[in-house]
Amino acid sequence: MDEKNRTVNLSYNEGQNTIDLPVLEGTLGPDVVDIRNLAKTGMFTFDPGYLATASCESKITFIDGDLGLLYYRGYPIEELAEDADYLETCYLLIYGELPTREQKDEFVRIVTHHTMIHEQLAAFFKGFRRDSHPMAMMVGVTGAMSAFYQDSMDYSSKANDRMVAAYRLISKLPTIAAMCYRYTNGLPFMYPRNDLSYSANFMHMMFSTPCETYEPNPVLVKALDRILILHADHEQNASTSTVRLAGSSGANPFACVAAGIACLWGPAHGGANEAVLKMLDEIGDVAHVPAFMDGVKNKTHKLMGFGHRVYKNMDPRASIMRRTCYEVLGELGLQDDPKFKLAMALEKIALEDPYFIERKLYPNVDFYSGIVLSALGIPVSMFTAIFAMARTVGWISHWNEMISDPNQKIGRPRQLYTGAQRRDYVPIDVRK
Numbered sequence: 001m002d003e004k005n006r007t008v009n010l011s012y013n014e015g016q017n018t019i020d021l022p023v024l025e026g027t028l029g030p031d032v033v034d035i036r037n038l039a040k041t042g043m044f045t046f047d048p049g050y051l052a053t054a055s056c057e058s059k060i061t062f063i064d065g066d067l068g069l070l071y072y073r074g075y076p077i078e079e080l081a082e083d084a085d086y087l088e089t090c091y092l093l094i095y096g097e098l099p100t101r102e103q104k105d106e107f108v109r110i111v112t113h114h115t116m117i118h119e120q121l122a123a124f125f126k127g128f129r130r131d132s133h134p135m136a137m138m139v140g141v142t143g144a145m146s147a148f149y150q151d152s153m154d155y156s157s158k159a160n161d162r163m164v165a166a167y168r169l170i171s172k173l174p175t176i177a178a179m180c181y182r183y184t185n186g187l188p189f190m191y192p193r194n195d196l197s198y199s200a201n202f203m204h205m206m207f208s209t210p211c212e213t214y215e216p217n218p219v220l221v222k223a224l225d226r227i228l229i230l231h232a233d234h235e236q237n238a239s240t241s242t243v244r245l246a247g248s249s250g251a252n253p254f255a256c257v258a259a260g261i262a263c264l265w266g267p268a269h270g271g272a273n274e275a276v277l278k279m280l281d282e283i284g285d286v287a288h289v290p291a292f293m294d295g296v297k298n299k300t301h302k303l304m305g306f307g308h309r310v311y312k313n314m315d316p317r318a319s320i321m322r323r324t325c326y327e328v329l330g331e332l333g334l335q336d337d338p339k340f341k342l343a344m345a346l347e348k349i350a351l352e353d354p355y356f357i358e359r360k361l362y363p364n365v366d367f368y369s370g371i372v373l374s375a376l377g378i379p380v381s382m383f384t385a386i387f388a389m390a391r392t393v394g395w396i397s398h399w400n401e402m403i404s405d406p407n408q409k410i411g412r413p414r415q416l417y418t419g420a421q422r423r424d425y426v427p428i429d430v431r432k
């Protein structure tokens, strides 16, 4: 962060007082006004939904919403999605640099050998109804991990404990996610296979059976791996901010990631991919699109998978996801998949409609991801669980960045109070 002694001057009390607030400049992106001294004026800033608030300094991910740019540690998402794999991307997000061959091999070895979960943790599933939503189980079982790893809980002072927790979460979330799917379908849990890559192993734990040999399709594995890369991190989104806020109190990383999963579940956030498929099912046919769009414009419903707080241009992940759609559907001979055709028709109509153009509403990462995940054989109810599995590395990277900062403080926003003035208690027998 570069402080060139630039300031903004704020005058208040009808100009009787002024305060100079420092302007801080990052490597990329907008400058920020440092308002930490504003409380001296007796006033707070007011920014519900954090439309214009930078909550922290970070070196992990950069987004330019106007240009549609997304960089992980400076590397464009398009290049990582094309040339890297998910575990290499995990290493980059956590450590800040692309791994050497030796570093990557060691990282893969450690992650691979942490994929099993404690047998008693598996017992938690028996407490869930069979029709439980996978995200309900993900929240519960991930949070329960904090009951199993008491050995390394000194996270504030021991970087090693933080890395152990990071490995455990990155390694075990796919196992837990696959177990959610298996449990709701009455299938036996499949143990991880160390001979498979991270994404191939997830496909194995999801779809193989004890009765026959299962070898995942490499084209589908590559597509899933790319989907995980696209979802790995995204700056200070709602669920990452949730993890940071939970972590700022000193809560353990398993509880923090469980809080992130809970936040991601919302349809305005990670739950949108599931909502997109339900929306496409509801529309049914391109002939129904005009009526559906009327409903969007009179605010009856939203066009799920469209719009973004930051991107006022195409979400770069959506373009990559659309291309992945073509590849996967082509591999499976489903290029005429009606849902994909309907989604592309919907996108074309929306991008030409003044309502969406005026509001800078473009497809986001969730618009096409559900179609790809469906083609991979993953049920709609599991979409957000896959998103959570992928985003775990982003959450834990931000948690680690925050905990490593010796100056970090507990997050404690203030408010604009508009409630009752002070008043005295009234005994119940004389109340009207």
Ligand code: SDX
Pocket: 233, 234, 236, 237, 238, 267, 268, 269, 270, 272, 296, 301, 302, 303, 304, 305, 306, 307, 308, 309, 310, 359, 361, 364, 365, 366
């Ligand atoms: C993710 O933050 C992240 O980085 C998140 C994420 C990540 O990787 O972590 O990128 C993942 O969450 C992607 C977003 C997935 N959500 C959806 O697809 C749900 C549909 N989208 C909307 O709910 C909405 O666009 C949000 C929540 C994503 C963003 O909302 P904002 O920034 O608060 O914008 P807004 O609600 O103030 O909308 C501005 C205008 C409004 O119209 P007017 O009041 O000006 O007339 O745009 C309209 C909104 O009604 N609008 C939409 C719309 N999204 C916004 N209208 C129709 N359909 C939509 N999808």
